[in-house]
Amino acid sequence: MHTRHYPHTSVPPEVLHKWLSALLCALHSIYFLLNMLLIQKLDLGFIQFCAALFAGYCFYASLKKQDRPWHRYALMAILTINILLSASMMDLVAGSIFWSLALPIWYYSLFGLKKGFYFSAVVMAVSAAILFTRADTNLFMPYRTLFNFTLVYISIWLVCHIYEVQRQKISSFLHSLALQDALTGVCNRHALKTDLALIQKQFTHIHMLLIDIDRFKNINDKFGHDIGDTVLLAVANILSKTTEVKEVYRLGGEEFIVLLKDLDHQKAREEAEKIRQAVEQEIFQSHKEDIKLTVSIGISSLQPEQEFNDFLRAADEKLYQAKREGRNKVCF
Numbered sequence: 001m002h003t004r005h006y007p008h009t010s011v012p013p014e015v016l017h018k019w020l021s022a023l024l025c026a027l028h029s030i031y032f033l034l035n036m037l038l039i040q041k042l043d044l045g046f047i048q049f050c051a052a053l054f055a056g057y058c059f060y061a062s063l064k065k066q067d068r069p070w071h072r073y074a075l076m077a078i079l080t081i082n083i084l085l086s087a088s089m090m091d092l093v094a095g096s097i098f099w100s101l102a103l104p105i106w107y108y109s110l111f112g113l114k115k116g117f118y119f120s121a122v123v124m125a126v127s128a129a130i131l132f133t134r135a136d137t138n139l140f141m142p143y144r145t146l147f148n149f150t151l152v153y154i155s156i157w158l159v160c161h162i163y164e165v166q167r168q169k170i171s172s173f174l175h176s177l178a179l180q181d182a183l184t185g186v187c188n189r190h191a192l193k194t195d196l197a198l199i200q201k202q203f204t205h206i207h208m209l210l211i212d213i214d215r216f217k218n219i220n221d222k223f224g225h226d227i228g229d230t231v232l233l234a235v236a237n238i239l240s241k242t243t244e245v246k247e248v249y250r251l252g253g254e255e256f257i258v259l260l261k262d263l264d265h266q267k268a269r270e271e272a273e274k275i276r277q278a279v280e281q282e283i284f285q286s287h288k289e290d291i292k293l294t295v296s297i298g299i300s301s302l303q304p305e306q307e308f309n310d311f312l313r314a315a316d317e318k319l320y321q322a323k324r325e326g327r328n329k330v331c332f
């Protein structure tokens with residue numbers, strides 16, 4: 001199964017990156033001026049200047065929609081090095097180390113759970129080491145300062161972690177609601193459209209099998225709607241098991257779609273025939289009696305630049321040809 005790209009359920013990393021790079025450009029510029037004009041730390045000032053330039057470039061690239069994932073990593077790496085370097089070079093009373101408390105928030109928001117966790121852990125270890133080795137004046141007691149700093153850092157880190165875990169859970173729940181058919185668990189029509197747009201970019205030979213259960217109304221009428229539902233679920237399972245490529249969708253009612261990638265016409269027809277036979281041979285159980293079913297299948301082959309609706313219509317025409325010719329048939 002290919003990877004679907006879902007919309008983000010909170011602020012998307014690209015948007016966050018854009019405004020974060022603007023903020024960092026402003027902050028680095030302020031620190032550049034402070035270092036150069038007020039405290040004459042030329043080396044730090046130079047680093048701040050380069051960081052401000054890069055953050056400005058990232059903001060510009062984001063505005064032009066030309067930002068790349070490596071921009072985020074570079075931006076955060078520069079910021080992290082900057083903070084840790086300032087903390088180790090400047091007097092502790094200047095408080096540069098406090099900036100490292102903000103890093104877990106940015107790491108989790110930009111890079112997600114796993115990387116957020118590891119990056120935060122590394123920064124905590126390095127910050128604590130700097131604090132411990134530098135807390136040597138009367139103003140800072142090594143253990144007490146380190147103890148408080150570490151606890152504050154861990155509290156912020158923990159909140160970020162819990163928030164991100166929850167966000168991911170809610171996100172996958174919402175996606176399953178939006179893209180899965182509630183009854184059968186296979187993908188729904190919305191997922192079909194999204195997937196087809198992606199598959200279309202990657203594969204040249206794409207076939208759609210439109211599968212309709214024959215005389216399904218009789219099942220509902222004779223055995224009841226609940227048994228009808230069970231039969232739909234069983235058919236969905238057969239489709240998922242029978243096709244090697246597991247792109248199975250429920251279009252609605254008793255209609256299903258299987259998308260086949262990278263198969264020629266002959267192979268697509270063979271796959272459809274396999275499905276038809278698998279359903280025909282299955283015995284569906286009900287409390288009254290065993291149920292035998294058949295399906296009719298229409299196949300269409302995706303033409304270059306063809307729209308989704310036309311692709312579907314072509315399969316639909318073939319499906320109705322199969323129905324007209326007596327059902328339990330594959331038409332291409």
Ligand SMILES: Nc1nc2c(ncn2[C@@H]2O[C@H](COP(=O)(O)OP(=O)(O)OP(=O)(O)O)[C@@H](O)[C@H]2O)c(=O)[nH]1
Nearest residue numbers: 212213214215216217218220225226228229253254
């Ligand atoms: N149990 C159940 N029935 C459904 C569901 N969705 C649609 N149906 C029923 O599916 C039946 C479809 O019937 P028709 O469109 O007349 O087609 P058919 O009886 O399968 O006949 P042909 O397609 O011509 O072979 C209707 O009775 C719908 O009520 C569902 O989610 N559950």
